[in-house]
Amino acid sequence: xxxxxxxxxxxxxxxxxxxxxxxxxxxxxxxxxxxxxxxxxxxxxxxxxxxxxxxxxxxxxxxxxxxxxxxxxxxxxx
Numbered sequence: 001x002x003x004x005x006x007x008x009x010x011x012x013x014x015x016x017x018x019x020x021x022x023x024x025x026x027x028x029x030x031x032x033x034x035x036x037x038x039x040x041x042x043x044x045x046x047x048x049x050x051x052x053x054x055x056x057x058x059x060x061x062x063x064x065x066x067x068x069x070x071x072x073x074x075x076x077x078x
Contacts, residue, residue: 025058
């Protein structure tokens with residue numbers, strides 16, 4: 001793979017991951033009874049805490065999915 005195509009593939013993956021991460025953050029917020037648009041009406045401290053929790057949630061979910069994917073590739077039957 002050429003360096004240019006490798007860079008392009010990483011860029012596409014990052015865009016896809018960013019969209020997925022946003023979806024997971026939305027999922028977390030909805031689970032707490034909020035939409036992203038509701039956050040502007042919250043006190044700054046509460047908004048920052050919710051976004052921090054949502055970010056941690058999304059990061060852990062993405063790491064879990066990545067780990068499961070790598071593990072499942074390792075245990076494929078011959």
